[in-house]
Structure formats: C-alpha cells, structure tokens
Amino acid sequence: MELLNNLGMGLGVALSATNVFYCFLGALLGTLVGVIPGIGVLTAISMLFPLTFTLGPTTALIMLGGIWYGTTYGGSTASILLNIPGTPANAVTCLDGYPMAQQGRGGVALFMTTVASFFGASVGVILLMLFSPVIAGYALKFGSAEYFSLMLMGLVAASTISEGSAVKGLAMVALGICFGLVGMDTQSASARFTFGSLGLLDGISLIALAMGVFGVAEVIMSIRRVNATAIDRESVSLRAIKPTRDDMRRSWFPMIRGASMGSFFGTLPGTGPSIAAFLSYAVEKRIAKEPERFGKGAIEGIMAPEAANNAADQTAFIPTLSLGVPGSATMALMLGALMIHGIAPGPTLITSQPELFWGLIMSFWVGNVILLILNIPLIGIWVRMLLIPYHILFPAVLLFICIGAYSTTFNALTVWQVFFFGAVGYAMRIFGFPGAPLLLGFVLGPLMEEHFRRAMVLSRGSFATFFERPVSGTIMAITGAILIWGVWTSYKLSKRREVYAQDV
C-alpha cells in the first residue's frame, strides 16, 4: 500500500538522529514558551526561526512544528496552576483547571490534560495523514484563477471569522499584501518601494515583520502587566497526579468530542485552536447532566478543550501543506520557512518533497510522544520557570530577537525592520487592529499577485475568469458568503466576540 510505504519512509526521516534531536528541542522550547505568560507562539517561532536557517528544510519544519504544538501542551500548565493562559488556545482551560488546582487536584489536572492533548493530537495527525494527499491530488488540477480565488478565500475567512472587526481584519490583510510587494517584482524585474536600498531588493524580512508585530509589540504590552504569582507547590507534587476512576470515566467522551471538533475547526481558515477549545467547552457544558459542576473543577471542562486545541494544531497543517494556503499566522510562518528554503508551497509539495511531507507528519508522532513523556516529570521545572520575573525575562527576549534578526542577513537593516514593525505592531495593538491577518497577507501577497497577473493574461484581461471557471467561481461564491456573514456577525456580536482571544 502506498500510504504505508510513505509512512515508513516518513518514519525513517523523522527518526534520524538529527530530526529526533530538533523535534525534541522544538517541543521542549515550545512547552517552555507555552508555560511562560507574555511570550506567545508567534514570538517564540519568530525568535527561534533564525536558528533553523542553518538546518535543512525538513529539520527546520520539524523543529518549528514542535514549537507550535509544544506551546499548547505547555500553555495548559500556566492555565491550570496560575489561572493565566500561557496561550489564547488554553484560556478556556483556566475555567475548570484552576479550580481543580485550588482543590489540590492540580497534578491530576496536569496529567489528564497531557493525556487529552496527546489524544487530540493523535486524531489530528491521523486525519492529516489521510486527507492531505487526497486534497492535494484534487488541487493539482487548479490553474492560476483557482489559486487566486483560494488564497482570497483563505485571507477573507481568516480575517473576518476569528477577529473582532471584519473590516479591520480585511484592512490588515490588504496592508500585509502591500508590505509583501516591497522588493523585486519577479515578472518585470523592477524594484518596487525599495527607495534605492539594496537590502530591500529581497523584500521585507518575514522574520523581522513577525518579530516586530508579534514579539516586540507583545513585550511592550506585557511590561508592567505580567507578574509572577504564587503557586501552590503541594498540589503539583508527583504524588497527587493519579486520576481517580471517576475522572477516567468522565473523561472519555469529552476527549473524543473535543478532538472531533478541534479537527474540524483546525482545518478552516480563521478558526484555529482557540475557537475550537471555546466551542468544545460550550458543547460539554450544554450536554452535561450537571452543568453546575462546570467552573468548579469539572474534569470534562479541561479534557474537551485540551483535546480540541491539540487536534486543531495538527489539522491546521492540512490546508497549509496540501494547498499552500495557511489558515493562521503561525501556519503562514511555516509556509514562510518553506519558501525561505526555496520550496514552493502548494499541492505539488507532497509529490515533489515526499521526504519533507511524510517526515514532518511522522515527526508529529515523535514530538507528541516526547511531550507525553516529558510533560509529567518536568512539571516541577515548568513551575520554577513560571517564577522567573518578567522584568528579567523581557530584556533577554528582546536581545534574542535582535541577534536573531541580525543573524539572518548580517545587516543592521534587518534589525531596523524589527524596530519599524515593532512600532507598527504596537500601534496596531493600541488601535485594536489584529496582527495575524497582516502576516497572512504578507506571506500570500506576492503569490496572489503572481497568480492574479497570470490569470489575467490567460483571460485576456477579463475579470470574469475568476467567476466563470466552475471551481474558481464556487470558491468566489463561498468567499462572498463568508464576507457577508463575517461583516454581519461582526456587527451583531461586536461586544461578545472579544471573548475569543486572537488566534495566533
């Protein structure tokens, strides 16, 4: 069977000593970053991105992937012990996780969320293995018009569904595309918006943009707001992690429901792990026989969301790897990592880079097993990490951002770009504009322009091509529907939506 052959090959790639090491490193760093409030996934990935430059593309992606799902594992620790979500995707885990910790059952909560995380991730990876090749095979027939429509749909969905205001999200997408257009135009070889700077010919640095808009802006926002708090050390001693029979019995179905919902929402652009976790919590509460237990340490209330967000972490790779259309800012960075290594994203990726694709997928198993093993014995260390005061941490974070940016080009211009996007990112935060659509637009902008221009050449200058071709037309119709729905709900829910934290 072809799938088994591919899996075998992928496992071989994932189990090579180098890849296991970087998978371990990524998962470890991801957990660490997930535990520490004030450093998000995007900050972590953009900060550690330069480290992967010296690696091969497969190893680089394996490590970045490890950071991505590692943060979700680690984020639950901060949620349960401190009532501070380490990442937005773990926010809902606070609701029942923290009461459990207060009741002296923090160890049980940590252990069970690790199990739920592993279960959710496993479901997600299995779906990723089964569906990506199918979707990619179908997408191979796409022409430029279809690609353009698809990317447009991804951007519209990502900017209108998850964030507060649909119009603001769209504006950020457009602005991101504009930033993406800086540099050499590949078709006419003319320099655009470089103002005579040779350094800008290669375009704005993706890393500088991500570090500035997410890392630097996040540091500025967290200063004087994030503080280390007291932790009840007793509750996390390893004696207290053994779940009762009742805990086990209550956990099965929430875990399965959470994983299914997470898998579904992970694949859609704009609805990532955070929304999946929120919705699965809401579902558990609704169908529970005793909904009044929720918020007071109900184990169902941590199992479902933790299974959901980890499943979503994995299925988010489906559109990214099979279509080349990332649904979230983190996935855009993954795509950026591919492009920096000279690999064109899209449906041909699976057939042209089978080692990379299957190796990456099998590394998810390796990484999740590592996390499953690591998380429990290392809880003591994570708790100590939480005690590092932020005022010691943030200068170090800034330093690593600066050195990281500098090391990508050995040109101070890249650090100045971090400076510029740090200022832009801070302005965006205070004016309430979301950062994720900006990054998505930035990554997809040049690809969109290329496909748009090619489609227009083929259609002899007629816009109708995007609507007349059946596949492209269907995608455009869906895009229109998402747009109308997004604008409508953003009016209707403008207050309630703020509950959903930004999905990064």
Added chain:
Amino acid sequence: MMGRVNKDTVGGLVLLAVGAWFAIYAAMHYPLGSLRRMGPGMFPMGMGIAVAGLGLLVALQSLLREVEKADIRFWSPLFVLSGIAGFAILMPLFGLIPALLAVTIISSLAELKLRPVSLALLCLGLSLLAPFVFRICLGLQMAMFNWPF
C-alpha cells in the same frame, strides 16, 4: 491623551493615508500596463486603494458606534524600541557585546524593578549566554568587540 477622538477613527484615517500614498506612489513610479498585461505598478496600486478604502470604512464605522478610547503608554514602547535601535546602531560598528549591553540596559528601563546589581548580573549572564548560543552552538561569525576607528 487622545482627547475625545476614538481609536478607530484615528486608525482608519491613518490607513486611508498610508493606502493612498502607496497607490499614488505605485502609479507614479511604476508602469501600470493594461489589464491584460499588467505592469509592476498595477497590483500595488490596487492594493493601496484597497487599504485606503477599508481604512475609510473603519473610520466611518467608528462614527456610528461607541468605540473605546486608546490606552497609549509612552515610556514602555520608547525604551523597548530605543533598545532595539541601540542594537542596530552598535552591532555593525562595535560588535555583539556593546550592542547586547545597549539593548539590555535601555530596555530594562521600561520596567524599573531591576536594581543596578541584578541588572549587572543580567548583563553578565547574557554576555556569556549569547556568544555561547550564537557563536559556539550555531557557529555564526559575529564579532564580539570591534573598534571601527
């Protein structure tokens, strides 16, 4: 600090200006071509117009509904960004260690919890850690100290 102006009005108008500038700059400096054969200026002009139009929409929306006022802090961004600027200036001239001290010391001013002694210890720790990670583990060729004159 923002007076009675709400943050969406300001944000929207800034986007309007940026988008308009982007579109006009593209149209004036790069050939637009035709719809059939687009030049390098066409797509940027279109995107600039999109930014400007969406910015205008954000600003108009803000007039219709109550939007909270911006919470602007001046000192945190100033020190953090100055620290980065310090690194960018010192790194190519004087090397890693001076640049490292600049970003650490300047940015730590944003939160005045750090006493001089612990700041010195932090600087020392980072001066040892950063060369170790980047020079030894990653093998990046970066000068530690430099005297350009």
